[in-house]
Amino acid sequence: MSATSTTPKWLLQHEVGLCPCACIGKRRKGGVIEKTTSGAAALLRQTLFSEDVAGERGLLQRLDPRVKVLSLLGLLVVTADLRHIPVLLGMYAGTLALAAASKLRLSFFVKRVWLFIPVFTGVVVLPATLNVVTHGDIVVPLGTWFGHHLGLTEQGLRSAGLVVTRVATSISLVVLLTISTPWAKLLAALRALRAPRLLILVLGMAYRYLFLLLNAVTDMYVARRARTVAGATDATSGRLLVAASAGALFGKAQTLAEEVHLAMVARGYAGDARSVTAFRMRLLDAAFVLACVAAAVAAVGVDRLLGR
Amino acid sequence: MHIPDGYLSPETCGVFGAAMVPVWTTAGRRVRKIVKNRYVPLVALGAAYSFLVMMFNVPIPDGTTAHAVGAVLIAVLLGPWAAVVAVSIALLIQALFFGDGGVLALGANTFNMAFVMPMVGYGVYRTLSRNVSLTSPRRPIAAGMGAYVGLNAAAFCSAVELGLQPALFHSANGTPLYSPFHLAQSIPAMAFAHLTVAGGVEFALTAGVVAYLQRANLPLLRINHRAVPDTDAELAPPNRPPWRWALVGLATLVVLTPVGLRAPGGAFGEDALSDLPLHKYHLDAVPTGLRHYAGFWHNALFNGYGFDNGSHPTIGYLVSALVGIAVIGAVVFAGFTVVRRVRRGHDVDDDFETAPT
Amino acid sequence: MTVSDADMPTADDALLIVEGASYSYLDRFPALDDVSMSVQSGEKVALLGANGCGKSTLLKVLAGLLFPDRGRYTAFAAHVTEDGLEDAQFARGFRSRVGVVFQNSEAQVFSPTVREEIAFGPLNMGLERDEIAERVDDSLAMLDILDLADRAPYQLSGGQKKRVAIASVLVMNPDVLLLDEPTATLDARTQDWLIDLLVELNAAGKTIVLATHDLNTLDRLADRCIVFSEDHRVATDGPTHRVLRDQDLLAAVNLVRAGSRSPRLAAGWPLPS
Ligand SMILES: Nc1ncnc2c1ncn2[C@@H]1O[C@H](COP(=O)(O)OP(=O)(O)O)[C@@H](O)[C@H]1O
Numbered sequence A: 001m002s003a004t005s006t007t008p009k010w011l012l013q014h015e016v017g018l019c020p021c022a023c024i025g026k027r028r029k030g031g032v033i034e035k036t037t038s039g040a041a042a043l044l045r046q047t048l049f050s051e052d053v054a055g056e057r058g059l060l061q062r063l064d065p066r067v068k069v070l071s072l073l074g075l076l077v078v079t080a081d082l083r084h085i086p087v088l089l090g091m092y093a094g095t096l097a098l099a100a101a102s103k104l105r106l107s108f109f110v111k112r113v114w115l116f117i118p119v120f121t122g123v124v125v126l127p128a129t130l131n132v133v134t135h136g137d138i139v140v141p142l143g144t145w146f147g148h149h150l151g152l153t154e155q156g157l158r159s160a161g162l163v164v165t166r167v168a169t170s171i172s173l174v175v176l177l178t179i180s181t182p183w184a185k186l187l188a189a190l191r192a193l194r195a196p197r198l199l200i201l202v203l204g205m206a207y208r209y210l211f212l213l214l215n216a217v218t219d220m221y222v223a224r225r226a227r228t229v230a231g232a233t234d235a236t237s238g239r240l241l242v243a244a245s246a247g248a249l250f251g252k253a254q255t256l257a258e259e260v261h262l263a264m265v266a267r268g269y270a271g272d273a274r275s276v277t278a279f280r281m282r283l284l285d286a287a288f289v290l291a292c293v294a295a296a297v298a299a300v301g302v303d304r305l306l307g308r
Numbered sequence B: 001m002h003i004p005d006g007y008l009s010p011e012t013c014g015v016f017g018a019a020m021v022p023v024w025t026t027a028g029r030r031v032r033k034i035v036k037n038r039y040v041p042l043v044a045l046g047a048a049y050s051f052l053v054m055m056f057n058v059p060i061p062d063g064t065t066a067h068a069v070g071a072v073l074i075a076v077l078l079g080p081w082a083a084v085v086a087v088s089i090a091l092l093i094q095a096l097f098f099g100d101g102g103v104l105a106l107g108a109n110t111f112n113m114a115f116v117m118p119m120v121g122y123g124v125y126r127t128l129s130r131n132v133s134l135t136s137p138r139r140p141i142a143a144g145m146g147a148y149v150g151l152n153a154a155a156f157c158s159a160v161e162l163g164l165q166p167a168l169f170h171s172a173n174g175t176p177l178y179s180p181f182h183l184a185q186s187i188p189a190m191a192f193a194h195l196t197v198a199g200g201v202e203f204a205l206t207a208g209v210v211a212y213l214q215r216a217n218l219p220l221l222r223i224n225h226r227a228v229p230d231t232d233a234e235l236a237p238p239n240r241p242p243w244r245w246a247l248v249g250l251a252t253l254v255v256l257t258p259v260g261l262r263a264p265g266g267a268f269g270e271d272a273l274s275d276l277p278l279h280k281y282h283l284d285a286v287p288t289g290l291r292h293y294a295g296f297w298h299n300a301l302f303n304g305y306g307f308d309n310g311s312h313p314t315i316g317y318l319v320s321a322l323v324g325i326a327v328i329g330a331v332v333f334a335g336f337t338v339v340r341r342v343r344r345g346h347d348v349d350d351d352f353e354t355a356p357t
Numbered sequence C: 001m002t003v004s005d006a007d008m009p010t011a012d013d014a015l016l017i018v019e020g021a022s023y024s025y026l027d028r029f030p031a032l033d034d035v036s037m038s039v040q041s042g043e044k045v046a047l048l049g050a051n052g053c054g055k056s057t058l059l060k061v062l063a064g065l066l067f068p069d070r071g072r073y074t075a076f077a078a079h080v081t082e083d084g085l086e087d088a089q090f091a092r093g094f095r096s097r098v099g100v101v102f103q104n105s106e107a108q109v110f111s112p113t114v115r116e117e118i119a120f121g122p123l124n125m126g127l128e129r130d131e132i133a134e135r136v137d138d139s140l141a142m143l144d145i146l147d148l149a150d151r152a153p154y155q156l157s158g159g160q161k162k163r164v165a166i167a168s169v170l171v172m173n174p175d176v177l178l179l180d181e182p183t184a185t186l187d188a189r190t191q192d193w194l195i196d197l198l199v200e201l202n203a204a205g206k207t208i209v210l211a212t213h214d215l216n217t218l219d220r221l222a223d224r225c226i227v228f229s230e231d232h233r234v235a236t237d238g239p240t241h242r243v244l245r246d247q248d249l250l251a252a253v254n255l256v257r258a259g260s261r262s263p264r265l266a267a268g269w270p271l272p273s
């Protein structure tokens, strides 16, 4: 069992071919995967785990999380039901006002919401403005194509506008909720609202270990980059690498799951999830609920007035 | 394929949400029964893993990347019911933090990706890997095929959900209130992209991981394959050829392929979107399915569905809708039948159990 | 029983007794081979051995988390088996009397916040809410982590996580504390703090069993050492000072390099004879 095997000679000498000063040779842009993971990991970590905004003392931050969950969910349903662009725009303005009242930088909030889904939605629904997809009254003729009239229809344009504003408003509402509430409070609120306890337990644990696995992924790629000496990684080896990383990651996840299980059992876990947190409703909460109900009634009312 | 809020009517969301309740209940009960309290960390880590798999971007030949859903991979590794729970939770986290897949649309998204996909995919996998040893090279292929078929089944479901919106929900003057594309457009667009690029990625990832685990960490594969012998030598002689059930998977493909082939547009619409600064972020938070529409309008012009002559294609899309619903039903039913059959035959190794420690 | 030492306690009045235990992972990787040992109430016992010799596995057996393939484990005069622990009453009694601090705090600290983490055990014990709140606050104060109460685990350093892990075990007020390499990966100051804490707990009557391969802290942390050989068997079992003096044995089990002297001896530590 002796560990005194001899060190190979080459390991003790400097490699002649390698320039120690990084002054010659061409720079290589990082491969697709590398950029992908480091970029994604950084953005993910920021989006998932930054609690800067939740720590501010704005309007939403001061609310009882249960009230916040229910009110914003209610507004989400109302938003889904609206059928007129002006009403949706009004709703959207409301989310901006809420963001401002919660000490969110508006530019940050708008960017966070619009990148990427609503922008993509815009691109995606563009073809639907054409009369070949959405039939109706052509308002912007684009000429003829093999004898057929081609143009943008009123119905198509309105539909595209509807979808984009609704998507943006919906995402704004969800972002307002998650960005103004620390994750632990959000979980506690869901639990207080009678979400199944096991769901909460699994959800909380999944989120907690997401952080760890995310770091494991980044480490794997850093280790890989450290060992990549020359040449771009081609797509095939890239795919093999992804498969191997994903496989190794599953190994990590499984080992960790076993350890966590033992740690839970050692402290008396027998399959029931319990919790300690308690919340208190205040005047501000009641006022917020009332305001949301009023906004919802107004939005639905105006929407119906404008016709269905 | 992640449908954001705003694309589906509240009614649609409600229907799918309601449909998922018994699925989740069953999944929770089944997983819990089999592994007792051990399942909480296992499923939690499975969910975290599934979330990250969706973030793994795989290089594809045209120089861009695509990501996989990984639901069939999880089903192969942990069992189909554990996959239902794990992928649902991963989708919930995505919906909450990224708007990638909506909160109201969670029912529809989980129906497609956390229920149809693992069930159909796992059924195909079990069928193709019957009487195959744990280390056989046929096993990763079977897993990859399962993933491919599962993904396409899920994409098909989401295409139907989206495609039904304009027919069911429009204003008096014909303005579509939600997703504006009809079945005749949404199905070929989705099918094309998923039969080619996304399906390929899903296949490669799933098969790759299974092959990797065969080489590097066999005990992990045993978690969900307890009674499967390690090598072909230990295998009992085959009693019945598995081809009957393989036909189900192939039939699905046969049904889907011509639909997909009629849509010649660039998959993922990368050309139209390439001027967006997405590559800077490299976060694939963009719903895969939605991207396909970007390059889609070429297709609608050329594909001869009768839209270019200005006539209202009611009949066209009603027929498509009927066909669509029939196929969706067939796919789900087939998946179930396969799983049930397989379960009856192999009661032990089908279930999700951890190795004793 | 391999115990033959004159100053060894007899097994019958021991708190924890392991007799002839063997264990293999996945039925093919041996981790314990015919191990017998016992722990008296109020003792500080160290499990010593090189990496992979089976210390963590034995701790898990003592914690009722793994069950030997062969042999027998008795705790608090009751036979501990997997079936036995299915019984809610017995499990609750056993789990509240035996606390484990795992080597990997990352796995042990699994709750969304520190407060919830510490409340996890008492909640499972079925204590009253008020009492839980009080105990959690006391434990936070005792380990000097009150200001971390509402933090998430990923916002903590390694040392802080270890404190949380220990708090989450102490809050259940266990009679026996099992610790797996508690001082590994901690900086020197945190190590000292932890050693003082363990000594204090032991003085208050807690029984302590810890796994380590760090000989430097041993004289303060353990009255008695059980040394494992690399073939997963007990090589020796005796008072710390005697074990530390047996250089040949320590070299044989790969705890010190052959020919070198144990660190304490090198530092000129006066040996009791
Ligand atoms: N989960 C596991 N699967 C397979 N083998 C294991 C596992 N855990 C530990 N072992 C093996 O069991 C032996 C004892 O491990 P362990 O008790 O962790 O040793 P120590 O804590 O003394 O370093 C080692 O040889 C190790 O390789």
Ligand SMILES: [Mg+2]
Residues within 6 Å of the ligand: C052, C055, C056, C057, C103, C180
């Ligand atoms: Mg150890």
